[in-house]
Amino acid sequence: MTVADVMTTKVVTVTAATPFKxxxxxxxxxxxxxxxxxDDGGHVLGMVSEADLLRKEEFREEFYREGYRPPLRARLRHPKGRQKAEGDTAAELMTSPAVTISSGASAVSAARLMDAHDVKRLAVVDDNGRLVGIVSRRDLVKLFLRADEEIATEVRDDILDRRLWVNTDGIQVGVRQGVVTLSGWMERRTEAAIAVRMTGRVNGVVDVVDELNWKTDDSRWEGM
Structure with missing residues (x-):
């Protein structure tokens, strides 16, 4: 599953000059x-979030209640926050550069990028940096909402019967709440490991329980 499969294409945008309200x-x-x-060409300059806007009110409450002006030391303690608290336009409030990803990237890559940068959404851009969509954590969570029957069908038809070029007639597939259980037997231990690994990559799979047996342990070369 790629970012293009889960992203939102109808995106609400603003320009650098858009005012706070x-x-x-x-x-x-x-x-x-x-x-x-x-910008005018659709290139992503940054991102403005609720957190960016809330800083304005937070700083008013913390520093400017009843006309109080904080000492220099307190203001220097939150330089970025203070700058955004005083901002009145998107250019002054936004986080820049925005964390972006291509539409052809995998959904897993998007999740890892969000985690690495501690953000809840990514701007999806084309090769020229123009906005084509938005992908959020919510979009990625939807991948895990597939029905158990649908997951089981894909594991059996696509992974076991089509992608693995070995005999998989001895494998039983069970799915409950997104957790796949593979039981039965295969000819070789390495083939069983591949089946488990590929099953874990199916969209909607929360975990894989490996109950497979094998006839031949070929995980180590003879004589080593």
């Missing part, structure tokens, strides 16, 4: 948590 309205009316900031 218009960004907030776009988030609320669109029911979204962030918007990409693009």
């Amino acid at each position: 218009d960004i907030a309205e776009a988030l609320i009316s669109g029911g979204i948590s962030a918007v990409p900031v693009i």
Whole structure:
């Protein structure tokens, strides 16, 4: 499964000059948590999230209540946050550069990139850096909502019967809540390991329980 299979293509966007209130309205009316900031050519400049907007109110409450102005030491402690708290346009509020990914990348790569950068969404761009969609954590979670019957069918028809060029008639496939159990037998131990590994890559599979037996242990060369 690639990013193109799960991403949202109808994306709410703003420009660098979009004011604070218009960004907030776009988030609320669109029911979204962030918007990409693009230029006239559709290239992604950055991303503005709810967290970026909330900093404004947080800093007002923390530092400017009743006309209080914080000492220099306190202001320097949160330089980026303070800058965003004082921002009035997308260019001043956005996180830049935005974390991006190509539509042809795997969904797993998207998940790892989100985790590495601690973000909830990625801008999907083409080879020229132009926005083509958005992929979020929610989009990726949907991959695990496939019905057990659908997962079992793909494991049997696509993995065991089509991709593995060996006899798989002795394998039974069971799926419960996304957890696949492979039981039965195969000719070689290495073939059983491949079957388990490939099953784990099927979309919607939460885990694989390996209960396979084998007739020949070919995992080590004779004489070694």
